[in-house]
Amino acid sequence: MRATPRSTFAAGLFAVAAATGPAAAGPAQQAILDHYAAEAKAAGAPSAFSAARGEAFFRAKHGVSAESPSCSACHTADPRNPGRTRAGKPIEPMAVSAVPTRFTDLAEVEKWFRRNCNTVLGRACTPAEKGDFVAFMASR
Amino acid sequence: MKPYAFPLVAIALAGCAVLAAQTTAVPQSAGGTAREAPASPPAGSADPATAAAPPVTGGEAFAAECGTCHLPYLPAFLPARSWEAITSDLAHHFGEDASLDAATTRAITDYLVANAADASRRSRRFLRGIDAGETPLRITGTPWWQSAHREVSARHFASDKVKTPSNCAACHRAAVSGSFDDDD
Numbered sequence: 001m002r003a004t005p006r007s008t009f010a011a012g013l014f015a016v017a018a019a020t021g022p023a024a025a026g027p028a029q030q031a032i033l034d035h036y037a038a039e040a041k042a043a044g045a046p047s048a049f050s051a052a053r054g055e056a057f058f059r060a061k062h063g064v065s066a067e068s069p070s071c072s073a074c075h076t077a078d079p080r081n082p083g084r085t086r087a088g089k090p091i092e093p094m095a096v097s098a099v100p101t102r103f104t105d106l107a108e109v110e111k112w113f114r115r116n117c118n119t120v121l122g123r124a125c126t127p128a129e130k131g132d133f134v135a136f137m138a139s140r
Numbered sequence: 141m142k143p144y145a146f147p148l149v150a151i152a153l154a155g156c157a158v159l160a161a162q163t164t165a166v167p168q169s170a171g172g173t174a175r176e177a178p179a180s181p182p183a184g185s186a187d188p189a190t191a192a193a194p195p196v197t198g199g200e201a202f203a204a205e206c207g208t209c210h211l212p213y214l215p216a217f218l219p220a221r222s223w224e225a226i227t228s229d230l231a232h233h234f235g236e237d238a239s240l241d242a243a244t245t246r247a248i249t250d251y252l253v254a255n256a257a258d259a260s261r262r263s264r265r266f267l268r269g270i271d272a273g274e275t276p277l278r279i280t281g282t283p284w285w286q287s288a289h290r291e292v293s294a295r296h297f298a299s300d301k302v303k304t305p306s307n308c309a310a311c312h313r314a315a316v317s318g319s320f321d322d323d324d
């Protein structure tokens with residue numbers, strides 16, 4: 001029998017954890033990662049996520065928005081630090097080690113992926129991009 | 141005499157009177173202990189579309205959803221048509237996607253329209269200098285706001301602490317927002 005998305009993901013995260021340090025993902029983040037792994041798998045994309053790919057995606061300048069060129073423009077270069085919106089309001093750190101309630105409510109996570117991917121990339125993020133992003137934040 | 145060249149003190153008093161009058165009608169921000177919010181959306185409550193929405197008032201949804209990127213601005217600072225224009229295109233909101241589901245957008249719009257500058261005699265002064273055919277999208281673009289901030293230097297607005305004139309909270313605390321804490 002084939003591996004379930006959950007065990008596929010767990011294997012991926014362990015590989016990630018070994019490379020980047022202890023992972024902080026709790027059951028709630030795990031459930032979100034499982035959700036994206038299942039979506040990625042259904043779309044025929046790799047469902048083992050990579051924190052390293054997530055980090056590259058987080059830092060990349062996507063060349064769509066002059067005010068918001070990258071995710072790190074608001075969430076700062078080190079996601080363990082607080083970020084800031086364009087209107088100057090502080091944003092709690094994105095790293096799960098700094099804010100354990102990050103990535104625990106799927107509706108909230110999906111709302112912000114929808115908005116911020118559209119603002120920064122001018123399109124929706126793929127399930128794999130979302131999974132890599134969460135894996136990166138869970139590794140920090 | 142120019143229509144909005146009246147003394148700054150008058151504007152300050154006007155602004156503050158409206159702010160004081162609004163405090164009791166404004167909900168707590170998200171996660172705060174819920175206070176009774178008498179200014180819930182009047183038009184929406186009878187509508188089947190909003191009946192299916194989660195059990196939050198328009199004011200609560202406004203404080204939570206319009207308060208993540210900046211403080212929730214006081215509805216009395218813009219006319220109803222401005223709020224309608226802003227909430228009708230949240231996917232293109234000052235260069236960002238701030239979109240929401242249809243039911244939440246509707247509840248927030250109803251709340252903003254019910255508490256807009258033209259909804260009460262007390263707040264009508266914020267409309268001064270705005271043409272009937274004009275729909276300002278920025279509070280900071282309205283004549284009363286520019287008049288009230290005439291003495292504030294551009295350097296202040298651009299400083300790292302403030303960043304932008306839209307960051308009212310950097311200079312005013314919660315008093316110009318639609319969300320108040322008990323101890324403010």
